[in-house]
Amino acid sequence: MAKFRYRMQNILNIKEKLEMQAKNEFAAANMELLEEQERLSVMLQENAALQEEGRKLRQKESLSIRDIADNSLSVSLMKEKMKRQALAIHRAEQKVEEKRKAMTDLMQERKTQEVLRDKAFEVFLQEEKAEEGKQIDQLTSYTYGQKAKKEESR
Numbered sequence: 001m002a003k004f005r006y007r008m009q010n011i012l013n014i015k016e017k018l019e020m021q022a023k024n025e026f027a028a029a030n031m032e033l034l035e036e037q038e039r040l041s042v043m044l045q046e047n048a049a050l051q052e053e054g055r056k057l058r059q060k061e062s063l064s065i066r067d068i069a070d071n072s073l074s075v076s077l078m079k080e081k082m083k084r085q086a087l088a089i090h091r092a093e094q095k096v097e098e099k100r101k102a103m104t105d106l107m108q109e110r111k112t113q114e115v116l117r118d119k120a121f122e123v124f125l126q127e128e129k130a131e132e133g134k135q136i137d138q139l140t141s142y143t144y145g146q147k148a149k150k151e152e153s154r
Contacts, residue, residue, distance in 0.1 A: 004124045006117045015110040022103040029099045033092040040085045047078045 006012070054071040057064065 002128065004121055006120055008113065008116065012110070012113040012117060015106065015113050019103070019106040019110050022099065022106045026096070026099040026103045029092070029096045033089070033096050036085065036089045036092045040082065040089060043078060043082050043085055047075065047082065050075050050078055 050071060054068065054075060057068050057071055
């Protein structure tokens, strides 16, 4: 039996490598998104602490206008940082979706190549079976012919 050789195996190999690369890029983008979300979470905690500090400053018996103003400024700055962080998260989400789409497309291309390889293998098996049948027929014809010659020569 002959060995099956898929003539587009190098293309399939390239598709598999591209898919792995896309999976790695997707994972990296996903990790970046998680890091951005974690930064926002830390900022939310810091903001809550600043607001709590502001409430405590306002509840003191001796009000310090300077401390209250500093706290108010800190809260405003933190809100601005949180807005920028929300935009960073949005960009990271878009990047994740872009990488997911690229990965999905490459997976589809690889699967298409695998289907083509499987079909080529089926054709190969059918050809091998037909060739084997032809060889059996030739062997049978030869054997039958030899028996017929022996019987005629008797």
